[in-house]
Amino acid sequence: MTSLKSFMSRQELLGLLVIAAVLFVVMPLAMDIFRLNLFGKYLTYAFVAIGLVLCWGKGGILSLGQGVFFGLGGYCMAMYLKLEASTPEATAIQSTPGIPDFMDWNQITALPWFWEPFNSLTFTLLAIIVVPAVFAFIIGAAMFKRRVGGVYFAIITQAIAAILTILIIGQQGYTGGVNGITDLRTLKGWDIRTDEAKYILYYVNGALLIGVLVLCQIVLKSKLGRLLVAVRDQEDRVRFSGYDVSNIKIFVFCFAAVLSAIGGAMFTLQVGFMSPSFVGIVPSIEMVIFCAVGGRLSIFGAVYGTLLVNWAKTTFSETFPELWLFGLGALFIAVVLVFPNGLSGLYQSYLAPLVDRFMGGKGRGSDPDTSPPAADLTAAPSAKPAE
Amino acid sequence: MFADYTWTELGSIFAMQGFAGLILFSVFVLMALGLAIIFGQMGVINMAHGEFMILGAYVTYLCSNLVEAYAPSLFGVYFFFAMALAFLAAGALGALVEWSLIRHLYKRPLDTLLATWGLSLILQQAYRSIFGAREVGVSLPNWLLGSVPLTDIIEIPINGIFVMVLTFVIAIGVYFILFRSRMGMQTRAVVQNRVMAGAVGINTEKVDRHTFALGCGIAGIAGSAFTMIGSTGPTAGQLYIVDTFLIVVFGGAASLIGTIASSFAISQAQSTMEFFLSGSMAKVLTLLTVVGILMLRPEGLFSLKIRR
Numbered sequence: 076m077t078s079l080k081s082f083m084s085r086q087e088l089l090g091l092l093v094i095a096a097v098l099f100v101v102m103p104l105a106m107d108i109f110r111l112n113l114f115g116k117y118l119t120y121a122f123v124a125i126g127l128v129l130c131w132g133k134g135g136i137l138s139l140g141q142g143v144f145f146g147l148g149g150y151c152m153a154m155y156l157k158l159e160a161s162t163p164e165a166t167a168i169q170s171t172p173g174i175p176d177f178m179d180w181n182q183i184t185a186l187p188w189f190w191e192p193f194n195s196l197t198f199t200l201l202a203i204i205v206v207p208a209v210f211a212f213i214i215g216a217a218m219f220k221r222r223v224g225g226v227y228f229a230i231i232t233q234a235i236a237a238i239l240t241i242l243i244i245g246q247q248g249y250t251g252g253v254n255g256i257t258d259l260r261t262l263k264g265w266d267i268r269t270d271e272a273k274y275i276l277y278y279v280n281g282a283l284l285i286g287v288l289v290l291c292q293i294v295l296k297s298k299l300g301r302l303l304v305a306v307r308d309q310e311d312r313v314r315f316s317g318y319d320v321s322n323i324k325i326f327v328f329c330f331a332a333v334l335s336a337i338g339g340a341m342f343t344l345q346v347g348f349m350s351p352s353f354v355g356i357v358p359s360i361e362m363v364i365f366c367a368v369g370g371r372l373s374i375f376g377a378v379y380g381t382l383l384v385n386w387a388k389t390t391f392s393e394t395f396p397e398l399w400l401f402g403l404g405a406l407f408i409a410v411v412l413v414f415p416n417g418l419s420g421l422y423q424s425y426l427a428p429l430v431d432r433f434m435g436g437k438g439r440g441s442d443p444d445t446s447p448p449a450a451d452l453t454a455a456p457s458a459k460p461a462e
Numbered sequence: 463m464f465a466d467y468t469w470t471e472l473g474s475i476f477a478m479q480g481f482a483g484l485i486l487f488s489v490f491v492l493m494a495l496g497l498a499i500i501f502g503q504m505g506v507i508n509m510a511h512g513e514f515m516i517l518g519a520y521v522t523y524l525c526s527n528l529v530e531a532y533a534p535s536l537f538g539v540y541f542f543f544a545m546a547l548a549f550l551a552a553g554a555l556g557a558l559v560e561w562s563l564i565r566h567l568y569k570r571p572l573d574t575l576l577a578t579w580g581l582s583l584i585l586q587q588a589y590r591s592i593f594g595a596r597e598v599g600v601s602l603p604n605w606l607l608g609s610v611p612l613t614d615i616i617e618i619p620i621n622g623i624f625v626m627v628l629t630f631v632i633a634i635g636v637y638f639i640l641f642r643s644r645m646g647m648q649t650r651a652v653v654q655n656r657v658m659a660g661a662v663g664i665n666t667e668k669v670d671r672h673t674f675a676l677g678c679g680i681a682g683i684a685g686s687a688f689t690m691i692g693s694t695g696p697t698a699g700q701l702y703i704v705d706t707f708l709i710v711v712f713g714g715a716a717s718l719i720g721t722i723a724s725s726f727a728i729s730q731a732q733s734t735m736e737f738f739l740s741g742s743m744a745k746v747l748t749l750l751t752v753v754g755i756l757m758l759r760p761e762g763l764f765s766l767k768i769r770r
Contacts (some may be wrong), residue, residue: 137572217757226507226571227760230707231753237704238749245742356704360579367576400587407580411573412566 083292085434086427090269090375091288097292097458098281101278108270115277117385118284120145122338124366124377126293132371134327135226135307138212141233141335141362143239144207146354148336150243150250151206153349154190155199156259156267176258190249196263204333211332219321219328233356239267240355255350259343267344280341284378287334291374294330303327359439364403367410370419379418402429475737483733485622486693488629490725492684493702494709495636498721500677501710503640503653504670506564507575510582511706512699514678517585518548518685519694520593526600526689538603545686552682553675560674565667582700589696597695606690621690628687630681634693637718639676649673705749712752713763721766728752 131137163172169179174186192198243250305313314320343349346366369380391399487696526542567574609619640646651659652669660666713720735744
């Protein structure tokens with residue numbers, strides 16, 4: 076147990092166990108398969124939110140383009156599934172059998188070269204990890220090496236999200252346009268639309284999420300994680316201590332991107348389609364609010380935040396569609412003004428002491444980065460003179 | 463792609479697209495000026511800027527309907543007081559927002575971004591509830607309709623010329639307010655050194671509020687001008703917000719000249735390419751170029767030389 080204790084305090088282990096219990100026991104027992112599938116979809120956003128905790132909460136880098144990576148992962152998966160669904164037999168009525176239906180509708184007669192490798196599942200799984208990582212590396216290296224950060228980084232990532240959406244919608248013949256890639260059926264011959272498959276995918280998704288949480292915990296407790304928080308709070312001091320600040324930032328940005336992409340791929344598998352409406356500015360910024368509601372400093376909080384906001388969104392937009400946007404807007408404002416540390420902040424200040432006493436622990440472990448720093452001091456725009 | 467056209471045709475195409483680009487340029491400048499004041503001078507990210515613009519557009523729409531119904535004789539000139547009203551309405555809302563929201567967040571720019579995004583969602587839904595989800599247009603007085611023929615193939619719409627003149631006047635106005643007036647001097651003083659500005663007797667909180675309100679008011683005027691060339695819907699503001707932020711950053715955040723230059727470059731590039739490529743590809747290429755240049759030169763085209 077010594078190795079476990081080195082990266083997980085009693086509190087955090089408890090948090091992980093509670094999440095695992097909720098995911099694997101409570102939710103499957105409490106919900107029918109339709110609702111469970113819906114919550115499985117929400118959980119794919121939790122990957123993005125966890126990435127944002129690392130990137131934004133711990134590292135102070137706010138990316139408004141996480142939808143880009145979610146989309147890249149999702150589209151990679153969707154391309155593979157679409158190719159499998161478009162066998163020459165299944166698409167015999169098209170003028171060019173064997174290519175995806177939307178290509179046929181757009182008078183494309185041969186499979187474009189960048190679609191070819193997605194015939195292979197191994198390549199696809201690799202691409203889900205590698206493509207977003209490389210993309211994030213290029214953006215991150217270009218920006219962080221030049222010491223661009225804060226607000227400027229947010230605006231540029233947002234612009235990239237906008238560009239990718241316009242590109243996907245504009246290049247209908249290659250990407251399926253505004254409808255996205257739809258009508259996905261099987262994975263290696265295994266029908267993903269049956270109830271049984273949905274259960275299995277839900278559990279795979281949950282297991283991946285737990286794995287990601289453990290991985291993030293390891294990263295955060297490592298020296299790298301400490302450095303990350305140090306960079307957020309006193310970037311110059313870290314630099315003067317001889318560390319390369321930009322590399323730390325690039326790493327965490329790429330890491331968050333890969334997490335988002337995994338979420339995107341699982342999204343495609345569970346929902347059965349991928350469209351540009353999960354890529355652009357609006358979904359990207361909504362993913363930030365999932366993270367903020369859960370608590371920007373807590374990876375466990377991010378999961379609950381995602382579930383809560385999405386559940387509220389589904390419930391309210393079904394019953395009072397007009398009120399929902401007011402509610403979401405108010406949520407954005409409240410989470411910034413009233414409770415900047417989100418659900419986990421509330422938990423830390425009200426519930427955690429009780430839980431601690433109940434468990435007989437001798438006070439909380441001395442953990443500097445769970446104490447709530449309300450202001451992110453990191454975000455000084457680089458072109459602004461000091462006040 | 464040029465091979466199918468003769469030289470005269472190409473010339474006319476460039477002239478016409480160039481003019482269409484100039485109208486886009488005017489809208490960009492009007493929007494970006496307000497943002498350049500708020501973001502460039504104060505360092506505040508106002509994601510609801512587009513919604514302030516749309517407020518101006520709806521005010522103009524209401525004025526046009528009211529004047530048409532109750533005072534048709536004034537219809538020829540209603541636009542001028544509609545614009546003044548749009549400025550006041552957006553400015554007042556801006557002051558209210560600064561007082562209730564922004565002033566708590568000056569130290570946390572990223573949080574301002576999220577909060578103003580929330581505000582923009584609320585405003586959008588408010589517009590939708592009040593004015594309906596459909597796009598609305600205003601009816602223009604007669605003297606703004608029609609176009610001026612320049613040569614046989616080139617024609618210039620009058621409302622476009624009006625919008626450009628308006629942009630020019632407002633840009634000059636903003637220049638005078640920022641660089642030739644007492645208020646502008648105080649604004650710049652507060653931006654450069656808040657503590658010292660306070661020490662010499664400037665009421666920094668008041669200056670903040672006025673600056674924010676001024677930026678929002680200009681967005682209102684932009685919305686008013688926008689109604690002359692397009693229709694207004696609850697979400698129209700969001701379409702422009704990314705372009706506008708890119709323009710301000712691309713121009714160099716604290717530079718008015720930079721803002722205008724980058725509006726010009728972006729709008730011209732976009733509208734000229736639009737003729738030869740599809741609209742979406744033109745936009746993608748333009749934005750990609752801007753983002754690429756910003757990655758190489760993060761401080762933008764025109765940057766102040768300051769020691770950090």
